[in-house]
Amino acid sequence: MPYNIHFPALLIVLPLMAAPLCVIVRHSFFSWLIAVVVNICVVLFSVSLLLQVIDGDVIRYTLGGWAAPTGIEYYIDTLNAVLMVVISIISFFSLIYSKASIQAEIAPQRYYLFYTGWLLCLTGLLGIVITGDAFNVFVFLEISSLSMYMLIALGKERKQALLAAFRYLIMGSVGASFILLGIGFLYAATGTLNMSDLALHLVDADQSRTVIVGFSFITVGLLIKSAIFPVYSWLPNAYQYAPSAVTAFLAGTATKVSLYVFLRFFFHVFGSEYSFAEMLLGKILMPLAIVGFFAMSIVAIFQTDIRRLLAYSSIAQIGYMFAAVSMATEAGVAAGVIHIINHAFIKTALFIAVGCIAYRLGSSRIADMGNLIALMPWTASAFIIGGLSLIGVPLTAGFVSKWYLVTAAIDSGWWSIAIMVLLSSLMAIMYIGKIIEVFCFRKTTENMKGADVKEAPLFMLIPLWALIIISVYTGINGSIVVGTAELAASQLMGGML
Amino acid sequence: MEFFALYNDWAVIVLMMAGFYIMIARHNLVKKILGLSIFQTGIFYFYVGLGKVDGGTAPIFIEENEKLTEAVIYSNPLPHVLILTAIVVGVATMAVGLALIVRIYEKYGSIEEDEIQAIDEQEQINDHNGHADH
């Protein structure tokens, strides 16, 4: 028996088991250590899984040995393998960063709870991605969401965080409930919950009204969860008030995972033919996506709080991803996946940089950040590189994303979208330019003069720069990301194996 | 009465819509959570109804020494099992929500959303003025 046969199960079980361990240990340092060690294992597992499926194979792991339609199976192809790697890496770096950052944000006696929540959240996110069972998706979605609400609310001083978490809870639960309902309808129509099996049965049941209802509920639920334009209201507050490590983790993973579920359901389970040609999902999503990235980029320009600015920029980026995916071509999906991966690293890095700044400055108002390039050169320059990547300057990961997005749009004849994507980059120039200007050319404001502002601690800088280097590397040697994304897209569009 | 033939589905719809309405219309956070709970209960009913087979009984295996007079019809147990999980999730959601409300009440002294918002805005204005004074 090969050593790696149970990796899919271990990937989920390990963090799940480690979470209660943190509660038992009740020691802030050791629970951090447990989380980090577990996370390293998870990174190794997911990389090993990715290496196994990178040739286009699919791993189907049956839990407890119960064969697929009856039992629960984990279904691993290139798409989710690469996402698991991204999630675990982001989680790892944010964890390293959290060690120092939570000192300013969370009461010491709650540290172990923080890491418990973190591990549960990681379990949930990985579970959503790995599972091949529709109901399992809901369960893992709720595991990750519930722990996320708790992580957001953990902040010591910020009472706004409580309300943000509460609102997120209401919105998130409604979204999840819709998904649950939709899955119920699918079960009613087909009598199965296994995604691959569903895909087979749905081909016959295409015209049934039950399927249409299920389809609609799942769509709405996923849109809420991934914070697309009209239903994004929970996101800015949650990102702004959560502890900075949580924001970094959340920004890189939570909405991306919802987008993954979107891809999995609408391309794999329903089939792109049904979702986009018959149900015209693209016609609904495309306008939302375009309005989303336009409107949210404009809103971002006028923000005075840097975290809020990045939050709105995140919603805009989600718009790009949906625009790419809505084209429902292989190139479009590949572009979407590329942007999911690249943006995950960039945004996490940016939020970590902002966290470093807030750690020293005690404020996240842009106006207070004058002359940071001299005071915190490493942090500020990391932020600037990340920001350039967001704009899509060549040699950064963002450039690769934009290039593919535009080529995909042109390929499928959506010239107008190509133009709009590029026009909205102008706004990215404006809001990033605004911050760069403050960093470099504004003098330190009066009320910041007294504060002892110096470079962030090394433990915060290492994860920051690691992520920046990853995102620059994927910008220079884009073929890694592009290759896997294209493979993932072709598997997804090719339908079931 | 064709209209009432699907009475269980009507119950689902009524419950869900009632819950949804409460969530949107009420400013009281506890009521919001209750609305969410009612909303989810509607979905639970839906699942329970899904598994019901007309004339079916609980899926318990009947031993051989008992007399079998007719073929036994079982209800589908799977949706019921699924919904047990979902109920647990719902309870957990509610617990987290209520815990948050307790914390919110401690910090703000209110659980009315509009009042909390007013407090927040006031603080923001004060904060801003404080910055301007420097």
Added chain:
Amino acid sequence: MNPLVTLLPPLLVIPFIIFFGERQKNIRELCIFIAGGILLVLNISLYQNFLDGQTIVSGSITLFDGLKLYLKAEPLGILFALLASFLWIVTTLYSIGYMRGHNEKNQTRFYVCFAIAIASVMAAAYAGNLLTLFVAYEAITLSTFPLVTHSGTEKAKRAGRIYLGVLMGGSIVLLMPAIIVIWWITGSVDFVSGGVFNESEVSPFWATLLLMLIVFGTGKAALMPFHNWLPNAMVAPTPVSALLHAVAVVKTGVFLIIKVIVYIFGFDFIASTGAADILLVFAAGTILLASLIAMTKDNLKERLAYSTISQLSYIVMAALIANTLAAQGAALHIVSHAFGKITLFFCAGAIMVALHKKAISELDGIGKQMPYTMTAFFIAAISIIGLPPLIGVWSKLVIAEGAIEGGQLWLVAVLIISSLLNIAYLLPIPIRAFFKAAPIEGDNYQACEMQEAPLACLVAIAITTLGCIVLFFQTHTISELLSLI
């Protein structure tokens, strides 16, 4: 030889600049001189190697899908690199005098950004394909942005915003899609002699649109209506205006356009599709309009900026005529305008350092105080106007010949009119300085005394002025190089 080595001197000098910093200014500036000298030598030896018939290519980095970044030397690039590296040395000499005389702050940052900009210019000059050139183009924008906002005043920051917005915005919204479309149509963004386009692939309409995207997207070429950033960027210290906004930055823009027309579109393709017809009108319009606006400007640097806009459009126009002769004229005009305009800016800066005067109306009679500077100004102005025995005459002549060969006689008329306009806005300045009496009021009694700029500035001015004259007699060297295109 690997063209990558030309990036090294400006990049390697950065740690030295930072290390010596403000404390040991002399050593810091000595380092820059050494780096500049090495760079020039490297470029000259590249030039020699090229003449010997070697192919000069660097290794390549593959981004994705066969998109590569690499450097490759060809005549236009070599010429541009030689020009930029030579003028870098001169400008450094000048900046020493200017920056110290003017007591500018943050001189270290200034020199660092300057060095990065030069490295990017080298990358642009030797770019092997359009993507590499695009990357270098963006790098130049970013590295010169801090130079524009150098003074940190509100006006400078506003100029910086416009600068970043027009240059980077234009390049991402217009230029990048053009590159993507070229890639999408032909599967190649390499610079190939004769172009990569196939006439059957692209209709004239799309060809025109594509060329417009490129020419307008290259904001650095300052074709109207995308010229606004250049006058605004004049808030930067004069050495920046001189080297970057008269030579390196704007010339990268027109350089990109020439390269695209010569090596991507190809002359035949442009001739057969008529893609350049509309743009020629824009270019001619910019030449005349910018000259007219220049006449109304009283601020010396602003007038020079508008003059630059007008002169850049000569080059764009020449490139758009799309024949070998005109393209050579365009390349020659890059050189001739560079020497002329840098001298003019040097003089403007010298006046600012010595007399703290910015407006042309204040210059009456300063010929007595700054005779050397104003003589140089006069010579450079004549060169820009295009009179012998100065370099400016050749480039205008070749462009005009190219226009005749291309059958566009009306462009010759544009050239003649604009030369007259050049006279009208440039010559009054030295005439005022030499022949008008200084206003006698207040403490202007010492107006007759010599009050020249620091020696370093004067030497720099002398070198570039000599360049204008010497190159008049040495044009054949440049032409020989350009005939290898």
